[in-house]
Amino acid sequence: MSDRTLIVGNWKMNLNTSEASVLLHRLEERIKAHQDIEVVLAPSTLVIQPLSLQIDRHKFRLAAQNAFFKDEGPFTGEVSFTQLRDLVHYVIIGHSERRLHFEESLGIVRDKVAASFRNDIIPILCVGETQSERRAGETRQVLHDQVTSALSNLTANEVEDMVIAYEPVWAISTFGGILAKPDEVKKEMDFIRHQVRELYGAKAAKRVRVLYGGSVDDQIVGGYLEIDGCDGVLVGAASLNYHKFAGIVDRAYHINRQPKEKPNEPDEK
Ligand code: PGA
Numbered sequence: 001m002s003d004r005t006l007i008v009g010n011w012k013m014n015l016n017t018s019e020a021s022v023l024l025h026r027l028e029e030r031i032k033a034h035q036d037i038e039v040v041l042a043p044s045t046l047v048i049q050p051l052s053l054q055i056d057r058h059k060f061r062l063a064a065q066n067a068f069f070k071d072e073g074p075f076t077g078e079v080s081f082t083q084l085r086d087l088v089h090y091v092i093i094g095h096s097e098r099r100l101h102f103e104e105s106l107g108i109v110r111d112k113v114a115a116s117f118r119n120d121i122i123p124i125l126c127v128g129e130t131q132s133e134r135r136a137g138e139t140r141q142v143l144h145d146q147v148t149s150a151l152s153n154l155t156a157n158e159v160e161d162m163v164i165a166y167e168p169v170w171a172i173s174t175f176g177g178i179l180a181k182p183d184e185v186k187k188e189m190d191f192i193r194h195q196v197r198e199l200y201g202a203k204a205a206k207r208v209r210v211l212y213g214g215s216v217d218d219q220i221v222g223g224y225l226e227i228d229g230c231d232g233v234l235v236g237a238a239s240l241n242y243h244k245f246a247g248i249v250d251r252a253y254h255i256n257r258q259p260k261e262k263p264n265e266p267d268e269k
Helices: 017-030 045-054 096-101 106-118 131-135 139-150 156-161 182-200 202-207 221-225 242-257
Strands: 005-010 037-042 060-064 090-093 122-127 163-166 209-213 232-235
Touching: 005 090, 005 209, 005 242, 017 045, 017 060, 017 242, 037 090, 037 242, 045 060, 090 106, 106 122, 106 139, 122 139, 131 139, 139 182, 156 182, 156 202, 163 182, 182 202, 182 209, 182 221, 221 232, 221 242, 232 242
Parallel strands: 005 037, 005 232, 037 060, 060 090, 090 122, 122 163, 163 209, 209 232
Antiparallel strands: none
16 A cells, blocks of 8 residues: 555546636645645646646646557547656546447557556556446456456556556446445455455555545545545546545545554565
């Protein structure tokens, strides 16, 4: 587990350049820089370049919401990791909206994770089951397949650096927004870490950052951040509201100051 809590705001396909600039301005006024909290903003691709000029790098890092796995070439309408490499720290890969609306397969997600590392950008890999998969008892199979395929052909060092967000599709606000119980979330996060351990060993399993995402706002974020093994949250709708998003960062700050029980971590190899 990382000692820095990661809070990622996914603005999705919202805000034009001036609206994004205003939101960033409000967030910069409201959010203080904390050493133990890393705040990442993922605006639409169009807005990344202007925000990169405006952003206070002591407070925020930028993420892209997607990129194409080829570095350059005849791929009309796409933007590559190579084009983004000087602008963003992270790229969100395999978000359920991309898997479901744009039919991103396991193979495409795997190629995007590889392209991300090839271009020195840290991937935030999203995994999670749909409501029907959950009802059919297939959650573990889905998580196994998504994690195993996305992580194939990486080095243990790369896996240690990456971020995996557990986002049950049924809990995402735009897909149903059913609140997931923190104890259920913990079981699946543990399972994800277990998968990483099977593939890359105890050190990678300990160091990979695992986030939760799904209808997280300033009121309920504490329940997830307090999960042993949760390194932060991926926030959609609430990240468009600067009160709520700043409230999430405040909550993380206070939780980090509470005395912690010693976590149950896997032994290092
Ligand atoms: P939500 O979105 O917070 O609006 O549920 C999360 C996500 O899609 O990453």
